[in-house]
Amino acid sequence: MPIRITGMNSGLDTESIISELMKAKRISVDNVKKQQTKLQWKQDAWKDLNSKVYKLFNTTLNNMRFSTDYSKKITSVSDSSVASVVSSDNAMNAAQELKIIRKASAGFLTGAKLNGGSYTKSSKLVDITDADGDKIEAGSSFSVTVGGKTTDITVTENMTMGSLVSALKSAGVDANFDEKNQRLFIGATTSGTNGDFSITASNKKGITALSALGIFDNGIRDDGEDTAVMKEYKKYADMTQEDKEATINAEVAKRLVSYIKQQKSLNETKEKQETKLQELKTDYTRDGYTGNLDDADTKSKLQADIDDLKSEIENLGTPEEGTPEATALAEKNEALAELRKEMAYVTSYEKAKASLAATEASLAEVESYLDEDGISASDTLIDEVTDMVNDKIESAIEVLANASTNADMKRIDGQDATITLNGVEYTSTSNVFEVNGLTITVLGQEGDEATLTTRQDTDGIYNMITNFIKEYNSLINEMDKLYNADRAKGYEPLTEEEKKEMSESEVEKWESKVKDAILKGDSNLSTVASSLKSIMLAGTEVNGKRMNLSDFGIETLGYFSSANNEKSAYHIDGDENDSNTSTKENKLKAAIASDSDTVIAFFSQLSQSLYSNLNKMTAGTDLRSFGSIYDDKKMKEDYDSYTTRIKTLEQKLNAMEDRYYKQFSAMETALAKLQSNQSAVSSLLGGL
The missing domain is CATH 1.10.287 (Helix Hairpins)
Structure with a gap:
């Protein structure tokens, strides 16, 4: 200004x-x-009102307009400590007898306390001995089988207790070594027989290793049933020559596919690494040198130049700016930076060369298992698998003949849950069963019994209707209040200058007067409210008979009995939360109990009529957006x-x-x- x-x-x-x-x-x-x-x-004001109308339309009415929305079932259990039940809408109304035969459990192994010493997760396995003083040897092998997948673990000279725990986890079980109690703990990740695990020796050294680790289990149980461990040992101990050959062929084929994939991947990696090395060789040039990065003297000469230059820089000290010495110092620092870049380049080449060597070594090992054509198994692979199977057969025979489970070890076998419902047996890997529309969760113990009674959820139907009436009343009362508001004659929004002459409370009171009357006599508001009232008042036809809300004890209080702007609100006879009608007989509850189909038919059709009406009003026009009633x-x-x-x-x-x-x-x-x-x-x- x-x-x-x-x-x-x-x-x-x-x-x-x-x-x-x-x-x-x-x-x-x-x-x-x-x-x-x-x-x-x-x-x-319209936005606020519109959100409430849309909620009634899109949520409440949308969830009440089909008879299936009311088909809620509940199941009561005679003894809640035995089971809990969730009922679907298609569950049968019936009383059924439940008996728990067996609960599901997850496999778990508490290892025996390790013999002597105080081992940690960093302790090497080859330093651990069994009760007879025999040490775990490198080459000891055992297998972990989970869900039909077998993983072989072979002890190496440097394998630690921590790396063993990691290997067990990678095999599909949970595991931990408790240093305080000197025990290994191993558990299945899921319950039931399918989630159970077995740990078996793959060679004779493996028997000693498992025993020294306190987790050797021969699979023998008092009940005589074959456990997962016993089945694994018997599979190899009882193997016929034909089965042996089939096992070897299957394992060879599996490994062959794996090695071919590895060969392809390693060849691709090798090609990329060779290309990178060649690019480094081509890019590298340096005055006074041949540029041969494979020359061992290249790096030493470069380092010598760096050291000499650093000495020269130190000798120059800190010269004054603008002097010849300062210029020389700047030039030498720049040269040193270039040399260091070259050294980084040479170092990168060395790393790339080492990576290529490692890749070539891995490729050579993989190709030793493949024949010259690169797609067939070599004698090395066949011999290795044959030796592995023979070792497993030998160790299985040894276990079944002589070996004993660690005395201090405790093994819980995974088992499926079993129940009978009306005398029919059902099995589940967990303690949850889904039978004929019921989801039954077993809570009790073996032998517990209970009666499951499924029926229509009459309380759910009643609550659905009462909540609808409550929401409708709140909305229609607000509409009437807005339409019938007192006039704000003489009141207009205040200018900033006018506000300065009034207190905050005076401004708020003034503006509230205007806002409260903002929709008074609004024709659009009248149209919306009147259409809802008309549908509620008209009722609907059920099985050829015209029925109204009053037939279910749902009526307005009347013009003179109703409070201002609540004359179109409905009240349910016998509603304990409504002081106006709580003493009356609850006809709605009685109707639901005696003839729920009629109640459902009436309210689903009434909801559909209200829904269709609001759907038309919110369809969208040139003047209003979709979903808007104004x-x-x-x-x-x-x-x-x-x-x-x-x-x-x-x-x-x-x-x-x-x-x-x-x-x-x-x-x-x-x-x-x-x-x-x-x-x-x-x-x-x-x-x-």
């Missing part, structure tokens, strides 16, 4: 005069702003139109104000000239 100095010649308070003149002119702009503010408040598009256009109009009026006022200032400025200029002329005349007269 420009700084104006006025009234110097006239002595008039020009600022105040123009301010008063503009105040009168600004009334037209303020009136338009007030109209825009009222429109904004009207939009806000003309939101038109209101936005009007609001934008007000914004444009206000801007135009503001520009006119600014121009008018500038014109006033120019006029007063011209007057001041004229007065100044007049005064100047008078002074000149006075000066002349004074000189006579």
Whole structure:
């Protein structure tokens, strides 16, 4: 805003005069702003109301308009400590007898305490001995089988207890070594027989290793049943020559596929590494050297140059800027930086070369298992697998003949849960059963019994209807309150200047008066409310008979008994939460209990009628968006139109104000000239 100095010649308070003149002119702009503010408040009121209508439409009515929405079933259990039951909508209404035969359990192995010493997770396995003093040897092998997948673990010279735990976890079980109690703990990750695990020796050394680790299990149980461990040992101990050959062939084929994939991957890696090395060789050039990165002297010569240059830099110290010594120092530092870059380059080449060597070694090992054609098994692979199977057969025979489970070890075998329902047996890997629409979770113990009684969830139907009535009442009462609000005659939105003259509470009270009456007598609001009331009042036809809400004890209180703006609200006879009707007989509950089909048919059709009606009103038009019951598009256009109009009026006022200032400025200029002329005349007269 420009700084104006006025009234110097006239002595008039020009600022105040123009301010008063503009105040009168600004009334037209303020009136338009007030109209825009009222429109904004009207939009806000409609948005709030629209969200409540849409919730009734999209959630409540949408979930009540089909008879299947009411088909809720519940199942009571005669003894809640035996089982819990969740019923689906298609569960049969019946009483059924449940008996727990066996609960599901997950396999778990608590290892025996390790013999002597105090081992940690970093202890090497080859330092651990069994009760007879025999050490675990490198090459000891045992297998972990989980869910039909077998993983072989072979002890190496440097394998630690921690790495063993990691290998067990990779094999599909959970594992931990408790250093305080010196025991291994191994558990299945899922319950049931399918999730159980077995750990068996793959060679004779493996028997000693498992025994020393406190986790050797021969699979023998008091009940005589074959455990997963026993089945694994018997599979190899009882293997015929034909089965042996089939096992060898299958294992060879499996490994062959794996080695062929590895060969392809390693060849691709090797090719990339060779390309990278060649690029490094091609890019590397250095004055005074051959550029041969494979020459061992290259790195040593480069390091010698770096050391010499560093010494020269140290000898120069810290020379003054601008001196020849300072220039020399800068040049040597730059040269040193270049040498260090070259050293990094050489180091990168060495690493790349080492990676290629490792890849070539891995490739050579993999190819030793493949024949010359690269797609057939070599004698090395066949011999290795044959030796492995022979070792397993030998160790299995040894275990079944002589070996004993670690005395201090405890093994819990994984087992499936079994129940009988109405005398029929069902099995599950967990303690949860799904039978004929019921989800039964076993909680009790073996031998426990209970009666499961499935019935229609009448309370659920009743709650669904009462919640609908409550939501409808809240919405229709609010609509009536907004439509019938007291007039706010004489009240308009306040300008900023008007707000400054009032306290915050006075401003809030004033604006609330306007906002509360913002939808009074709104024709659109009347249309929406009237359509909902008409559908509720009309009722619906069920099995050829016209029925109304009153047939289920749901009515309004009447014009003179109802509170203001609650005359269209419905009350349920016998509703304990409604003081107006709580003492009456609850016809709705009685109807649900005696003839739930009729109740469901009535309310699903009533909900469908309300849903269809609101669906039409919120379909969207040129004036309103989809999902809106009011003309939101038109209101936005009007609001934008007000914004444009206000801007135009503001520009006119600014121009008018500038014109006033120019006029007063011209007057001041004229007065100044007049005064100047008078002074000149006075000066002349004074000189006579």
